[in-house]
Amino acid sequence: MIFCWDIGGTAVKFGLCDRQGTLYAKDEKSVSSDHYETPLLDKVLREARVFLGAFSDISIEGIGISATGQIDTRTGTVIGTNGKIPGWEGSCLKQSAEEVFGVPAFAINDANAAVLGECFAGRAKGRKNVVMVTLGTGVGGGLVLDGRPYGGAKGIAGELGHFTLYADGPECTCGKRGCYENYASTTALIRKCREVTGNILTGREIFERAREGDTRLLQAIDGWISDIAHGLTGLVHIFNPEMVLIGGGVSAQEELLMAPLRDRVLHTVMPRFAEGLEIERAILGNDAGMIGAAKWFMEKEKE
Ligand SMILES: [Zn+2]
Numbered sequence: 001m002i003f004c005w006d007i008g009g010t011a012v013k014f015g016l017c018d019r020q021g022t023l024y025a026k027d028e029k030s031v032s033s034d035h036y037e038t039p040l041l042d043k044v045l046r047e048a049r050v051f052l053g054a055f056s057d058i059s060i061e062g063i064g065i066s067a068t069g070q071i072d073t074r075t076g077t078v079i080g081t082n083g084k085i086p087g088w089e090g091s092c093l094k095q096s097a098e099e100v101f102g103v104p105a106f107a108i109n110d111a112n113a114a115v116l117g118e119c120f121a122g123r124a125k126g127r128k129n130v131v132m133v134t135l136g137t138g139v140g141g142g143l144v145l146d147g148r149p150y151g152g153a154k155g156i157a158g159e160l161g162h163f164t165l166y167a168d169g170p171e172c173t174c175g176k177r178g179c180y181e182n183y184a185s186t187t188a189l190i191r192k193c194r195e196v197t198g199n200i201l202t203g204r205e206i207f208e209r210a211r212e213g214d215t216r217l218l219q220a221i222d223g224w225i226s227d228i229a230h231g232l233t234g235l236v237h238i239f240n241p242e243m244v245l246i247g248g249g250v251s252a253q254e255e256l257l258m259a260p261l262r263d264r265v266l267h268t269v270m271p272r273f274a275e276g277l278e279i280e281r282a283i284l285g286n287d288a289g290m291i292g293a294a295k296w297f298m299e300k301e302k303e
Contacts, residue, residue: 002297003060003101005048006110006289007031007067007093009085012044013286014051016058017294021121023287027051041091045100052101063097063105064297066113066289073155076107080156106300110289112149112158114282115142117292118245122284127242131235132282133160134247135228138173139181145239149296161185165231183227186250192220207253221256229264236269236277247282254281 001024006013008031015026029047031040052060069088070080076094097105108116115132118124124132128147134140141160143150151157161181162174169178182188186203193199193206196216201209210217232244244265250257262279269277284291 001058001060002062002064002294003048003052003103004064004290004293004297005044005066005097006113006286006293007040007044007065008110009068012047013290014048015287015290015294016055017064017291019298021117021291021295023290025055026287026290036086036088039087039091040085041088041093041096045096048097049100060101060103062103062297062301063101064113064290064293064295065093065097065105065107066110066293066296067093067107068110070154070156071107071109073106073108073151076105079154104297104301106297108149108151108293108296109142109156109158111140111142112151113142113290113292113296114140114247114284114288115144115245115292116149116295117284117288117290118282119144119147120295121291122288123280123282124243124245129239129241130243130245131160131232131239131241132245132247133184133228133232133235134282135184135186135250136248137185137187139184140247143239148299160231160235163231163234165227180231183224184231186248188227189221189224189250192224193217196220203250207250207256210256222260225257225261225264229261229268232261232265232279233268236265236273240273242276243278243280245280245282247288251281 001016004015010032013028015023031043069078072079078091081088093107094105124130130144132142139161141158143158162179165180166178172179266274
């Protein structure tokens with residue numbers, strides 16, 4: 001059994017995963033309750049011991065770690081966080097996990113883990129070239145190319161939320177301007193809808209009212225999808241994927257998001273790129289990071 005962790009900024013998930021990508025047990029714990037007074041890694045290690053304590057009859061072959069931030073996959077160290085989580089940068093995930101549990105451990109960024117999980121046991125099973133874009137408060141991304149997660153020189157590639165869509169756009173959390181995330185995130189949709197209605201609506205409310213025929217919201221959604229599609233078109237031209245996966249809760253909106261998005265991208269990309277291209281919703285949800293982390297362990301242990 002592979003012990004898999006998915007470390008986020010507010011919670012950590014633990015699971016036991018077999019070599020076919022099935023999760024047998026899982027749990028989630030808050031890690032931000034004291035505003036990071038206890039360093040995130042200390043909390044994770046403590047909770048990991050507690051979780052595993054309940055499975056003393058199961059032998060652990062190794063640990064796969066999916067984690068927020070920029071993770072150097074060669075060393076299993078957090079090398080960047082954009083300052084979001086105090087004390088997280090510099091955390092040696094691989095080394096600490098190996099010291100505490102006495103088995104090999106490997107770490108990967110959570111967005112790359114999610115797309116790897118989807119390719120292993122989710123919607124992109126069997127695909128070798130997949131671009132995943134997760135639409136949430138921000139925009140996350142991950143790449144599997146030629147069957148392997150693509151990490152670039154330091155293992156931190158795939159920041160798909162932070163390429164410039166409009167050079168004159170608003171300032172982004174990364175310090176640049178007009179990043180894709182500022183237009184394609186659900187935060188961007190909520191902002192657009194506030195501009196036309198004067199109200200702050202949740203994503204769910206926006207889609208509910210649009211479905212009831214609110215034309216202002218339908219137009220706002222249309223503009224949002226247009227921006228998402230622009231970015232995806234560029235990504236398709238760069239990577240020539242077999243599948244573009246859309247993650248995030250909003251991807252459940254088939255009629256109001258996925259269908260028009262699919263239509264737009266398939267008609268905008270150069271014809272050869274559209275042949276066989278699938279644009280689908282990710283299906284593993286909150287389990288994607290854990291399953292991807294288990295797969296990452298299986299990939300790395302062979303090296
Ligand atoms: Zn940015």
